[in-house]
Ligand SMILES: Cc1cc2nc3c(=O)[nH]c(=O)nc-3n(C[C@H](O)[C@H](O)[C@H](O)COP(=O)(O)O)c2cc1C
């Protein structure tokens with residue numbers, strides 16, 4: 001039964017307590033991650049099976065749908081909270097196991113042998129660490145969270161609750177102390193003190209720029225003009241990134257609470273969350289969260305009876321990368337073409353509808369309630385000198401374990417790649433890591449000890465970006481990588497300014513020429529000249545950062561460019577025009593895998609102890625043989 | 638609070654070593670003009686809002702310890718800015734802009750002349766498309782249409798290198814009133830149109846419309862559609878919608894003793 005609207009802080013405290021009792025209460029609580037990733041792995045069926053089995057047995061269990069916990073590879077994941085027992089996580093659960101699990105739990109037993117890990121302390125909920133110890137009851141052999149390498153080095157602040165609470169039920173957020181920060185801010189912190197707290201915490205924007213959040217809020221508070229707006233950037237245009245989606249799907253109230261705190265501090269009365277159209281689940285979760293928060297008196301008119309009004313609406317983006325840029329995003333919210341403009345006058349002074357506006361990224365917003373609750377000092381104690389707190393990364397590419405990770409700033413890239421993500425998949429050699437999304441830069445082995453830090457990454461020619469992290473192995477051609485990202489940016493350029501529209505096109509043409517084996521050293525020089533021009537002369541961040549993939553690979557992997565243009569060779573064996581695959585007969589064991597994999601039947605032999613042979617006339621240089629060869633017997637020339 | 642002071646405040650700035658005081662938020666381009674410093678522009682027009690697209694008006698700005706390149710046409714002057722309009726970095730950037738625009742709009746003599754003036758003999762990039770393009774996407778026509786004409790008759794289509802200025806779906810610009818502002822502001826002669834046989838034809842936008850005759854001298858002076866567009870927007874007593882500019886001036890000259898100037902220029906650009 002939905003509870004009534006809350007009209008004062010005491011109402012909130014009472015309701016939080018009731019929610020908490022229900023959450024950790026006497027009932028067994030089962031939850032399944034059904035975010036976009038979980039659903040793709042069959043979590044919907046698992047949820048169905050759990051519900052059905054619980055009903056069939058007439059058990060008084062709670063079954064909940066949660067979102068992504070970051071271990072997308074291990075989905076479907078089932079999280080079990082039973083009174084007096086540690087919290088236990090099961091991975092790769094199918095409907096049959098789900099039923100067995102319920103059967104066991106009906107007798108108070110866990111399936112220790114299938115469990116992935118356990119948590120004796122609910123430290124993941126930073127707001128409310130809670131001891132769960134009780135009898136280990138057959139779970140002693142199950143590793144704890146802290147023993148799993150993927151989790152051991154992580155620290156969940158922005159991702160707290162993601163995958164651990166039901167995002168569609170405000171009571172679950174309240175159970176973990178949700179909206180306490182808003183209450184605290186309204187009750188005991190004058191606006192000035194809130195802004196000062198955010199400033200002192202050292203929080204910087206997680207959307208890419210790393211601009212100090214408190215400074216932005218202050219400028220907006222001091223700007224003239226009514227009404228003021230608070231915006232959330234949920235455009236997440238970086239291909240392959242899903243940090244913000246996870247938060248919007250998994251913990252939408254954290255974003256709303258953060259925005260409400262800022263609105264209170266700044267004196268804003270309206271908010272928009274700009275979400276890309278490709279995120280229907282995120283839109284749905286946010287929409288329902290807004291509705292529930294309004295019904296609960298946590299958003300809308302006269303919030304918690306304190307006379308503060310703040311209304312939030314969702315604006316759905318058109319799915320263009322450039323619409324994530326602040327001025328383009330605001331134009332898009334206004335219903336105009338999503339095209340950037342010069343930012344000589346800050347948007348905190350003249351933003352959406354020409355009014356003072358504060359725009360922050362989803363992850364930035366999710367950090368705000370924690371800072372208010374835990375205090376600026378707590379937050380500022382995490383991280384490096386100028387980059388405080390944690391950062392979420394989506395680790396993809398050739399990492400052994402891919403997924404969503406949150407680490408304290410200051411952790412080295414090496415620790416993320418090797419300790420958390422388990423190094424390079426397939427036992428290959430590490431070559432580079434790309435941070436910062438499509439317009440980020442590539443860093444080689446010798447840069448791996450760089451810390452996760454806005455300024456250190458920028459100084460190295462890459463950037464923090466919004467948190468994409470792509471691991472590349474030794475079979476990656478860095479010129480091709482630059483060509484690939486430049487092609488993306490060329491298509492995503494809005495086309496307004498000459499520098500980006502024409503410049504990125506010419507960069508792309510030069511990169512294509514080099515990867516096609518037709519480049520010269522003069523082309524490499526021209527590429528560098530155009531790249532620097534684009535970086536210095538574009539209107540918006542898209543153009544300004546578009547040369548990063550090129551300039552960073554030129555800086556750290558210049559030899560590879562020169563091999564393409566002077567020796568006509570692609571050292572990684574990727575650029576087709578410059579690569580010839582051959583069988584190293586000494587290593588070939590004639591297993592025949594390559595000839596089966598070859599799409600053009602260019603490989604003869606490879607059976608009955610006759611080593612394989614590639615017919616160069618038929619070979620299309622797809623590299624499939626090299627990919628499948630178990631003995632590394634396919635070489636390149 | 639200094640950044641939020643009322644807009645009529647005066648601020649000092651230094652341009653090419655010379656100090657000048659201007660109203661806060663004066664465009665850097667206009668401030669330079671007051672010092673008779675000419676900054677080349679392509680997408681700028683005094684009658685239209687700045688757009689900052691061509692990047693030709695690039696200057697070097699220094700504030701405190703940082704120096705960066707930016708465009709002058711859309712840079713509002715605020716406290717503490719010093720500007721250099723001809724540093725080596727500025728000239729190199731301008732040259733690259735012209736080189737890129739030349740390759741983009743190889744058929745525009747205007748761009749070539751500007752580029753040659755800057756010492757570019759030939760662009761290092763291949764001409765785009767069929768080599769017939771003149772449009773540099775400066776957006777002056779789109780803004781002129783919006784801010785001076787009917788608005789919305791033409792606009793940008795698509796993104797990135799596929800961007801073009803066009804009538805809706807490349808067909809007849811149904812909202813076009815034939816005012817010719819777009820043709821007048823186009824810096825490269827891309828927009829074609831002509832007055833002929835009692836009709837104004839905006840060839841680039843596939844529109845054609847009837848011209849109106851001056852009640853006084855009988856000369857055809859403006860498209861009927863443009864006059865219809867203006868009529869409800871003007872006060873009763875303004876005879877603009879009936880009498881041609883030359884006759885209006887002649888009448889005014891009689892009344893004020895100002896010398897009459899030649900009649901209105903009709904539009905003409907038939908370059909292929
Ligand atoms: C081309 C481009 C794309 C961007 N895309 C995003 C995005 O998808 N999400 C985001 O939060 N910020 C994005 N940004 C950064 C925003 O412009 C802005 O800096 C940010 O939303 C501000 O919030 P923050 O200070 O909390 O990071 C993008 C910037 C550029 C130049």
Ligand code: SF4
Pocket residue numbers: 322339340341492493494495496497498500501538539540541542543544
């Ligand atoms: S930099 Fe690129 S995306 Fe940004 S305004 Fe210029 S053309 Fe558009």
Ligand code: FES
Pocket residue numbers: 677678679680681688689690691692693694695708709710711
């Ligand atoms: S004149 Fe300033 S950018 Fe075009």
